[in-house]
Amino acid sequence: MAAITSICLGNLRKRKVQNLLIALLILLSTLLMNTSITVIANSEDLYEDLHQETQGSHEILNLTQGLHNPQQIADWWASQEGVTASVLLPYRPLAGVTYKGEEIPNQYLYMMNTPDRPFGTDELVFAQGKETPLPAPGAVWIPTSLAYKNEIAVGDELQFKAGSTQLTLKVSAIVIDLPLGGPFSTTARIWLNDTDYGHYLGGLPGSDSYFMGIRFTDYSQHEAYWERFENYLGVPFMEERLTYEELSSFYFIMNKIIGFVMSFLGIVMILVALFTIGFTISDSILSSYTTIGIFKSLGLSSRKIIVTYILQYSLLSLVAILPGVVFSRLLSRIIIEQSLSFLKTAQTSIPIQNIGTSVSVGAGMLLVILLCVWLYASKTRPIQPMQAIRYGMSEAAYSGINKRGNRNKRRSSDFERWPVSVVIGLRNVTRNVKGSLLMLLLTTVTTAVLVFGLVLVNSISQMQKTAPLWGYDSANVVIRIVNASELDRAALERDIRADSRIVNLNWAGHAIGVVPGNRMQHSTSTTGQAQSISIPLTVVEGSMDEMGLANITGRNPQNPNEISIGINISRQLGKELGDIIELYIEGKRHSFTVTGIYQSIANMSFQARVTADVVTKLNPDDGYMNLSDVQDSDDIVRQLNDQYSSSIQAVKQQTLLDSVFKEASAVLIIPMSILGLLFLMVSWLIIYSTCRIHIRKETKPYGIYKSIGLTSNTIRGAVTWGIVGLSLIGAGLGILCGISLLPHLLRGLLSSYGIVKLPLFMNWTGISLLALLSITVAGLGCWIASRVILKTTPRILVSE
Amino acid sequence: MLNTAIIQAKNLCKTYSTGSEQFHAIRNIDLDIFQGDFTVIMGDSGSGKSTLLYMLSGLDSLTAGEVYFRQQRIDQFFEKELGAFRTQKIGYVYQSSNLVPDLTLFENIALPGYVAGTSKREVKQKALSLMESMNIDGQQKRLPAEVSGGQQQRAAIARAIMNTPDIIFADEPTGSLNYEQGVKVLDILTQMNAKGQSIVMVTHDIKSACRANRIIFIRDGKVGGMLELDPYSPDGLQDRESLIFSYITGRG
Structure with a gap:
């Protein structure tokens, strides 16, 4: 054992830089892999823990149209065993909210008449402010999603529009509203006490709408409950029903994207690390062939020699994996806190759990590395002491040198075709096939990561340019009617149509369609x-x-019996396309032909589009305008808001999209930047290390080149240009992967979220600059590694 | 013989430090190498003869002193000037051929021509002609490992004279060859010198030293003596051997 330890320590001392690089590589692989797993696991756990703690609903019913008796529905669900139903939560939709004089765009606000707590499901968690049974008079509770995004604090005043009334209310608490207050949410429930509710909203025309939460003890049984429920109703349930998947999806989507990208790249990095370890061990065996022969001649067995390598890499792995795990938990915390900030309260930060998983990842990494080391170190088994001492290699390898020479013989001289520097650079690449492949792989992956990150963030942040492909319209200006009773709609339409800057105006509203269960469905459906x-x-x-509504296949509905579906x-x-769908709308049965299929991120592509002909009670409250010159948007928005301030809210489409997608791109920027930086570092480390090993092996030819007049810088330049050329190919492949392969893989992940075609926005200048960065890092790694050539003197050619 | 000095060394010193100890390999040598001479540097193992050769040829740095090539001080050259000097002005032949192992013999020989920027056509013509004169034509596409040691060394000489250098430095060029191959190499060098090529050769072999018209003896890093001879002729080989031997032993 003493011999093994001493050889192992000798290896660690002898190749300090090499060992340091390997340790760094293992550390970064662990960091990436463990971060991805921690982010994915904790995102789901955090949501599910809170869902459990707050008695979160598995389904939310939104009763707005008076098609069913709310109390009858609430009573039926409350009477079911294995179901926890909330009390009815009455509300009135609000027309808008203003904070510090600025209207907060793109918010659907519901002013809740807060019943006595507990509600039964979806209990509120107080993130900031004092917890009281009910909101104080003149005060409201607002969700974290509204507060954090707009930096609203307890004590701030908000102005709400309710019909023609303007309410000024003080924020007394900020609450986590799990079902409707998630990331990218455009809905916000504002909680008001019963007295204020009656006082401020009692006079509004129309009646209350209701939310109601349903929680199943065994969620897998929910379909059976619904069958019984609809049997009880005698008709399909015709109001809005939000499922658990829809409610929870936006809590997971960003972290799933981040986790997916990180775990995929983590695996790539582990493979790179294993390849590098194998490469290093092979090189170490070759350069110590004689020494190993001597050890064997002294009686050290192959097994013990293999153990020296295993011991060496165990020590390196331990030194690297432990900080890798620790750093990954810090990084995971940053990512999760940013993407799931709405689950954070003032008292508690988001807990990062799953320490067991982290330990398993670390142990798994160690195991895989040691397996790799064992495989490569087994190359020492066939070493014969006599051959090793005589030839410094095996007899077969020694005689193979000539065979290799014969293979090269057929080629014509490179020097006749290319300048000397080009040939030296080329030879540096071709004489080191394994190393070159590794460097090619690295520059490919690094460029792919950088380009993919840029394309992803850019596509999301600039999505107004591809909005229709994300399921949005592409109108220039949107007007929302917030107080229909005060609006002279005919006058508004007249004014808009008279404005020569406005090309067209179309209206849209919302309704609920119900596909009856298979007992009533007479179609070709096979879903049953x-x-x-x-x-x-x-x-x-x-x-x-x-x-500007678009389909991924087919066309938009133009006739009353046509539908486009998510x-x-x-x-x-x-x-x-061409199939028939039967839908109940407002209690009436309609048959529609599917003319188009589209994707939409907003509702996981779980929605449909029809013409207004089939809806009798439609109040189309959103107007979509296109302008002849988009530059006029600001003017038109201002004019409309000034003229119809009490009844409409006009917004530029860009403002609406920005409010959601700036949030998404902000969440993505940190992890994608970290990934990019990690891969740039790894790329530099490996290229530096690989070039260093190879250049040291090639010292003699470099000495010869120097003796015939080439300068150090000429040789270094030639070698570096070779690597730059190689990395240029890698960067080209990386661009292809970054804009094609990785988005294709991501599309697979997003498919369940209803995105099957990823609308990408290419910024070719940025892509080229990032590819250039990757090439520069590779070139720099090689240039610095080639410093050894400076010290190479032709004197090494002298036989002493 | 022309008595123009092609290389001048003034007060040359070379000291190696090993920890706290210092080893003086060359001590205050003043020396002229003349144009057209076949100069041999002889000495015992460890006497400093090879070190002197590297210093004279600009392959090694000096601890002190000056080296001039045609009145140009080469020990103060920057690397770029030194590179041009090595390409254009000198050729070097080592004890082992030091050919680039995965370049063919032709490529090895042609390499200095390519480095010098000579046209590819000219390089090819010259390299093929040198291969013919070195009696290794037909081996163009062979790698060094595929030919004999003598052929390798002749290729190394061809490489050294590819750019028609002013002077050739040869360090024990026959040291790793058998007798027959060694004689062939020495014959080539002798023929080149007969055509006016200046040559400086390090050797400890008296038979090889016979080819010189001037022999410098180095002992403990200093010039221990100098012997001037008539131009080489095979007929008088035995007399020259005796003369050199007696000079060495007489001094010794």
């Missing part, structure tokens, strides 16, 4: 769903084409 499905409908009065509806119902 037992219960009815509630589908949010976008109902358009005018032209969907003019609004990709997830298509999947769930098994409907394709």
Whole structure:
């Protein structure tokens, strides 16, 4: 054992830089792998823990149209065993909210008449402010999603528009509202006490709408409950029903993207690390061939020699994996705190759990590394002491040198075709095939990561340019009617149509369509769903084409019996273009032909679009305008808001999209930047290390080149240009992977979120600059590694 | 013989430090190497003869002193000037051929021509002609490992004279060859010198030293003596051997 330890320590001392690089590589691989697993595991756990703690609903019913008796529904669900139903939560929609004089765009606000707590499900968690049974008079509780995004604090005043009334209320608490207050949420429930609710909103026309939460003891049984429920109703449930998957999806989507990218790249980095370790061990065996022969001649067995390598890499792995795990937990915390900030309270930060998983990842890494070391170190087994001492290599390898020479013989002289520097650079690449492949792989992966990160962040942050492909319209200006009773709609339309700057105006509203269960469905459906499905409908009065709504296949509906469906509806119902769908809208049955299938991030592509002809009670409250010159947007928005301030809210489409997607790109920027930096570092480390090993092996030819007049810098330049050329190929491949392969893989992940075609926005200048950065890092790694050539003197050619 | 000095060394010193100890390999040597001479540097093992050769040829740095090539001080050259000097002005032949192992003999010979920027056509012509004169034509596409040691060394000489240098430095060029191959190499060097090529050769072999018209003896890092001879002729080989031997032993 003493011999093994002493050889192992000798190896550690002898190749300090090499060992340091390997340790760093292991550390970074662990960091990446453990971060991805921690982010994915903790995102789900955090949500599920809170869901459990707050008695989170598995389904939310939104009763807005008076198609069913709310109390009858609440009573039925409350009477079911294995179900916890919330009390009815009455609300009135609000027209808008202003904070510090600025209207907060793109928010659907519900002013809740807060019942006595507990509600039964979806209990509020107080993130800031004093917890009281009910909001104090003149005060409201607002969700973290609204507060954190707009930096609203307890004690701030908000102005709400309710009809023609302007309410000024003070924020007394900020609460986590799990079902409707997630990331990218455009809805916010504002909680007001009963007295204020009656006082401020009692006079508004119309009646209250209701939210109601349902929690199943065994969620897998929910379909059976729904079958019984619809049997009880005698008709399909025709109001809005939000499922658990829809409610929870936005808590996971960003972290799933981040986790996916990180775990994929983590695996790539582990493979790179294993390849590098194998490469280093092979090189070490070759350069110590004689020494190993001597050890064997002294009686050290192959097994013991292998153990020296295993011991060496165990020590390196331990030194690297432990900080890797620790750093990865810090990094995971940063990512999760940013993406799930709405689950954070003032008292408690987001707990990062799963220490057991981290330990397992560390142990797994150690195991894989040691397996790799064992495999490569086994190359010492066939070493014969006599051959090793005589030839410094095996007899077969020694005689193989000539064979290799014969293979090269057929080629014509490179020097006749290329300048000397080019040939030296080329030879540096071709004489080190394994190393060159590794460097090629590294520059490919690094460029792919950088380019993919840029394309992803850019596509999201600039999504107004590809909005229709994300399921949004592409109108220039949107107006939302916030107080229909005070609006002279005819006058508004007249004014808009008279404005020569406005090219067209189309209106849209919302309705709920219900696909009856298979007992009532007479179609070619093969899904055979037992219960009815509630589908949010976008109902358009005018032209969907003019609004800029797009389909991934087919066309927009133009006739009353046509429908365009989201990709997830298509999947769930098994409907394709030309198929018939039967829908209940406002209690009436309609047959529609599917003319288009589209994708939409907003509702996981679980929605559909129909024309206004089929909806009788439609109040199309969103107007979509296109302008002849987009530059006029600001003027038109200002004019409309000034003229119709009490009844409409006009916003530029860009403002609406920015409010959601700036948040998404902000969440992505940190992890993608960290990934980019990690890969740049690893790329530099490996290229530096690989070039260093190879250049040291080639010292003699470099000495010869120097003796015939080439300068150190000429040789270094030649070698570096060779690597730059190689990395240029790698960067080219990396760009292809970054804009094609990685998005393709991500598309697979997003497919369940209803995105099957990833609308990418290419910024070729940025892509080229990042590719250049990757090439520069590779070139720099090689240039610095080639410093050894400076010290090479032709004197090494002298036989002493 | 022309008595123009092609290389001048003034007060040359070379000291190696090993920890706290210092080893003086060359001590205050003043020396002229003349144009057209076949100069041999002889000495015992460890006497400093090879070190002197590296210093005279600009392959090694000096601890002190000056080296001039045609009145140009080469020990103060920057690397770029030194590179041009090595390409254009000198050729070097080592004890082992030091050919680039995975370049063919032709490529090895042609390499200095390519480095010098000579046209590819000219390089090819010259390299093929040198291979013919070195009697290794037909081996163009062979790698060094595929030919004999003598052929390798002749290729190394061809490489050394590819750019028609002013002077050739040869360090024990026959040291790793058998007798027959060694004689062939020495014959080539002698023929080149007969055509006016200046040569400085380090050797400890008296038979090789016979080819010189001037022999410098180095002992303990100093010039221990100098012997001037008539130009080499095979007929008088035995007399020259005796003369050199007696000079060495007489001094010794």
